[in-house]
Amino acid sequence: MPTAENKPAKQGSIEFYSDGLTIRGELRLPQGAGPFPIVVLAQGLGALKEWTIPQVVDALVEVGIAGLSFDYRNFGDSEGEPRQEVAHYGRLEDWQNAISFATSLPEIVPQRVGIWGTSLGGRDVLAVAVLDRRVKVVVSQTPLIKWTHTTAARMAGYGDNLERYQRELAEDRQNRALGKKPKYVPFVKASGDDVKKAFIEGLSKAELRNYDGRLTLQTYQPTVLTDVTTFMGLISPAPLRVILAEEDFLPGQREAYEEAREPKSLVMVKGNHFSPYLESKSESIKAATDWFVEHL
Structure with a gap:
């Protein structure tokens, strides 16, 4: 049985280690020889890689960008106990180790990595972009700013x-x-x-x-990540696109965006916090894909 250490890179299921845990996900590659730029994607609080993300990856693959999605520790196909517990700091480790795995693949250009996160995952990518300069492009959708x-x-x-x-x-x-x-x-x-x-x-x-x-x-x-507004200015020079819903109930989103430095872009869609997964899905996916095409 293949392990996280020797499992071959392919289009389909992948796994890697994060703090000794096996994190599982999916890799999709565009048609052609490659190597390709890649976007690493993960969901929000309590959510799974099967929710909405496959449609985002479909759009990326169509324009020649690979997509790697994963379940956080304690969730879905990934290891970790107790089950269904959001590990706020562990998630950041999972993001960075997903990037490490992605950049190890021969089909991927390691200097062309983007990250996409939504809701609590939208907060995660803001923090990861500050921590990890391997990240070249960021899309944060309806992020949770204040915890x-x-x-x-x-x-x-x-x-x-x-x-x-x-x-x-x-x-x-x-x-x-x-x-x-x-x-x-x-x-x-x-x-x-x-x-x-x-x-x-x-x-x-x-x-x-x-x-x-x-x-x-x-x-x-x-958590000590009470308000990520304070380090929004440190994401630059990575280009940041924030996708917000007009009627989102989460506080501080626009204020946090104002603190970010150029290059940055704000896209507003109709609806509430869940509309990017529902009635505004197509618009949200296009906004994300266009940003990655422009900067990856």
Whole structure:
């Protein structure tokens, strides 16, 4: 059985190591001999590589750009425990190791690497672009900019009840330190998640094969990446395109874009946070593809 170390590069399933974990994904190459530029792609909070990303990769491959998508640690086809836990710092390692794998492939031009992320993945690519100068082009779609206690509590389903959120978060951390199982919360919350519910219900059985409808409570822990606005100016000279939805509920997106330096571009699409996966999908994909064609 091939391992992450000796598995041949090909169009199809790939795997690589990240902090000793096997991270699994998909590689698609354009027609022709190559070598090709490449875009590395990953989804948002609790989301999987099968959601929307294949359509983005289709568009990239059509214009001669390879695409590599992957599941973060603890999710989908990738290793990691506990399952369905967003590892905020580990995700950044997964991104950088995905880039390392991509640039090791003989079919790829290592100096021509772009990254595409959406929602929480949209925040990830902003951070990775600062950390890793191998990144030459960035597309950040509907990024989560501010991860405060208030934002995290609301996304976890606690509303404005910060006291209960912080108490249960601490209780869960203590229980886990004593060897007990993690606490889970529903991915789609009972109230306030109507748009997310509609999006999930519209996915196919194949897209939902690794989805079990929950995330660990520790997914919503506070992190030191409270507000990525402060380092937006450090992404330059990598060209940055930010794709935003007019009615997105996430705060701070336009302010963060204003802090970025040239070269940069802002594209607005109609709808809410999920519209780039739904009614504004074609427009969003074209905006991303055009940017990568221009700069890769």
